Amino acid sequence: MFHAVTDKGPAPRPQLAAALGDEGRAKAQAFLEALPGYQPTPLVALPALARASGIGALHVKDEGKRLGLKSFKALGGAYAVISLVLDEASRRLGRPLTPADITSKEVRALAASMTVACATDGNHGRSVAWGAELAGTACEIFIHAGVSEGRAAAMATFGAHINRVQGSYDDSVALAAEMAREHGWTVVSDTSWEGYETIPLTVMQGYTAMIGEALDALAEPPTHLFLQAGVGGMAAAVASYATQRLGAAAPKVTVVEPARAACLHATAKAGKLVTIPHGEPTVMAMLECATPSPIGWEVLRHLVDGYVTLEEDEAVAAMRRLAQPHGHDRAIVAGESGATGLAGMFACLTDPSARDHLGLGAHSRILVFNSEGATDPTIYTDIVGRSPEEVAS
Numbered sequence: 549m550f551h552a553v554t555d556k557g558p559a560p561r562p563q564l565a566a567a568l569g570d571e572g573r574a575k576a577q578a579f580l581e582a583l584p585g586y587q588p589t590p591l592v593a594l595p596a597l598a599r600a601s602g603i604g605a606l607h608v609k610d611e612g613k614r615l616g617l618k619s620f621k622a623l624g625g626a627y628a629v630i631s632l633v634l635d636e637a638s639r640r641l642g643r644p645l646t647p648a649d650i651t652s653k654e655v656r657a658l659a660a661s662m663t664v665a666c667a668t669d670g671n672h673g674r675s676v677a678w679g680a681e682l683a684g685t686a687c688e689i690f691i692h693a694g695v696s697e698g699r700a701a702a703m704a705t706f707g708a709h710i711n712r713v714q715g716s717y718d719d720s721v722a723l724a725a726e727m728a729r730e731h732g733w734t735v736v737s738d739t740s741w742e743g744y745e746t747i748p749l750t751v752m753q754g755y756t757a758m759i760g761e762a763l764d765a766l767a768e769p770p771t772h773l774f775l776q777a778g779v780g781g782m783a784a785a786v787a788s789y790a791t792q793r794l795g796a797a798a799p800k801v802t803v804v805e806p807a808r809a810a811c812l813h814a815t816a817k818a819g820k821l822v823t824i825p826h827g828e829p830t831v832m833a834m835l836e837c838a839t840p841s842p843i844g845w846e847v848l849r850h851l852v853d854g855y856v857t858l859e860e861d862e863a864v865a866a867m868r869r870l871a872q873p874h875g876h877d878r879a880i881v882a883g884e885s886g887a888t889g890l891a892g893m894f895a896c897l898t899d900p901s902a903r904d905h906l907g908l909g910a911h912s913r914i915l916v917f918n919s920e921g922a923t924d925p926t927i928y929t930d931i932v933g934r935s936p937e938e939v940a941s
Contacts, residue, residue: 550899576760578646589612589613591761593606603910609916624752625673640658662686663731663733665688665689676708680706694716755785771907776805776888776919777804777835778834779844802853802855805855806835816849831931854896863884863888879939885919
C-alpha cells in the first residue's frame with residue numbers, strides 16, 4: 549500500500565540536521581578509518597535488472613559486507629559505544645581524544661568500569677556488543693521472544709550477556725531501560741524518547757557514512773532512494789545526508805516497511821507519532837517495530853515523498869531476485885530485511901499512483917541499500933533454497 553505525501557512537515561531542529569550532514573559524516577568516517585580492515589562496502593550496479601524494470605539505473609549498496617558484522621548497524625551501535633567511552637575519558641583526563649585512543653591503557657581502564665545495554669532485534673545488538681568488545685566495556689543485550697537463536701549466539705560471541713524477554717521488541721526496550729536505571733548502565737538505543745536523544749542521534753550519525761560512500765562512488769546522483777525502516781533512524785540519516793549534500797538535485801525519498809509493522813506509515817497518515825498494535829510477526833524481523841523514533845520522525849516528516857508497505861511474499865521475492873540475478877548482474881546475499889528497499893521499489897513501479905507521484909520512469913536512477921546479509925544463515929537458506937556461500941560463489 550502506497551501513501552503519497554503531499555504536505556511535508558517543518559524542518560527538523562538545526563542540531564539534528566547538523567549531526568546528519570557533512571560534519572557528522574566526517575566524524576563517523578574518522579571512526580571507521582581507525583578500524584583495522586576498514587574499506588567502503590561494495591556499490592553494485594544491476595543494469596540488467598534496471599532494464600527489465602524500465603528504469604535508467606539501479607545500484608545496491610551492499611551493507612552485508614560491512615566489517616564482518618553483515619549489517620549497516622555496524623556503523624551505528626559500535627560508533628556510539630566508542631564515542632561514549634572516548635567522551636567520558638576525555639572529560640576525566642581533561643584532553644581531547646581521537647578514535648585511535650580507544651586502545652590506550654588509560655582509556656581501556658576507564659572503559660572496564662562501564663556497562664552498556666541495549667534492546668535489539670539482532671543487528672543493532674551485534675554492533676553494540678562488537679563496540680563494547682573493542683572498547684573493553686561490559687555489555688547487556690535484551691532480545692525479545694522472536695529473535696532467533698542464531699542471532700543471539702552471534703551477539704554472545706562478542707562477550708555480551710544475553711537477556712531473553714518474553715514479548716515484543718518494545719517490551720525489550722522498556723526492560724533494558726528499567727534495568728539500566730537500576731544498575732547504572734548506559735543505554736545505547738537506536739530509538740529515542742523524551743529526554744533521551746543524544747545517543748540515538750550518535751547512532752544515526754554513524755549511518756551517514758554509508759550514504760556518503762555511495763554518493764562518493766556514483767558518477768551521477770540518484771533520483772530516488774527507497775529506504776527500509778524499523779524505528780526510522782537509518783532512513784532519516786540517509787535522507788538527511790543525501791538532501792543536504794545534493795541540494796537542488798536531492799532524490800525523491802520513499803520509506804519502505806512491512807505491512808505487519810508499519811509504524812511510520814501509520815504515523816505519516818495520522819500526522820503525529822503513532823504506536824501500532826503488535827500483531828503477527830513479520831519475516832522482515834529487523835524492521836518489526838511498533839513505535840517510530842521521535843527524532844527519526846522529526847527528520848522524515850520533512851523529507852519523505854511517500855511510504856509503502858510490503859506483504860511478506862514481496863520481501864521474499866526480492867531476496868530471491870538478488871540471489872538469482874538477471875543477465876550478467878552480480879548476485880547479492882540479502883537477508884530478510886536487507887532486500888526490503890528493493891522490494892519497495894518493485895511495489896512502487898507496479899503501482900500507477902506511486903509511479904506518477906514519485907516520477908518513476910526510464911530516466912530514474914535508483915539507489916537502495918542491502919541493509920543486511922545472511923545474519924542468520926539457516927533462515928536465509930530456508931527462504932532462498934541455497935546457502936549464502938552458494939549464492940555468493
